[in-house]
Amino acid sequence: MASYPRSSPGLPPPPEIITYRLGDKLVYVTPPLDYEEAIDLAIQEFPSLKAYTEKGESRDRIAFYTVTTMSQGTRHSVCISKSAWKPCVSRMLRGDVVNIVVLPPSNTNSSTTTNEAELPPPQYLEVPDLSGQPASHRKSRSIPPSSHSGASGRHKSPSGSTRSSGSSKRRSWFNRS
Template sequence: MRTSARRQSPAPADVITYRLNNQMMYVPPAESFDQAVTFARSAFEGDLTGIDKNRISFSLNVLANGKQNSVGISRVAWSTIMSHLARYEIIDVHVQPELKVSEPPPSYQSCSSTEDCEKEQHSSSDSSSALHSLVPKRLFQRLSA
């Protein structure tokens, strides 16, 4: 009689490694993405203090088709990825660039009638009125109708 050996999954890792700027720290595996951010901030206080939590991201290095690639870990995949990590596996911590919004776009005034719009056009600065002079009047009237 033949018995089949059942393949068991390795036990979940009890410790993993976070790497930031070529520094590495052992941390317990986080149960959630938010907890991972908390652990990263604790492990790398000097580098991550004052950084908005939404700018912190994580990735793993994987070997696929003979090439090493960095694969980001999304918030929704965090717990699944953690359940498959080996002990001491390295997770890279990244700080995403801060998005800077310069000035808001200009506000536009709505015209209640075609006459009001035409008055506004004629009273505008020379540069914009020069632009309007390039648009045939008939075409403008069709567009504003």
């Protein structure tokens, strides 16, 4: 591979290797000089990318991204364009990561491309009308709260607890003989 010429002697030399990443797979590569070579190298190192170029699909679906730290310390993923490949890669540090992304297919045929503004709004299911149903299906089956709920605001137990009824006889599941 050819080397990157540096015009300024104060700049560090271009990296000997960079890291290509596709998903969770990483591979060190010698940085290619131009964008098309970079795509060829990506296809060579990650055979799964070959499927996108053999189906007659455009190589334009393969894109390269790098993570850049902006002035306020925020990190952003930035796409490397064809025209910026050489200057971008020449300023990378040894081992810097270039993320490979497969973009979704784009419809280049204008007859099949639709503008989102032209699409009708989504259709929702109609809510069934329950007015024709018998009244028993529409009524609540829960027991309404009693108006005499006691001082604590709690309802009396339906089991007939002896504490709340004031009876001195204790109830039990077992018969005493």
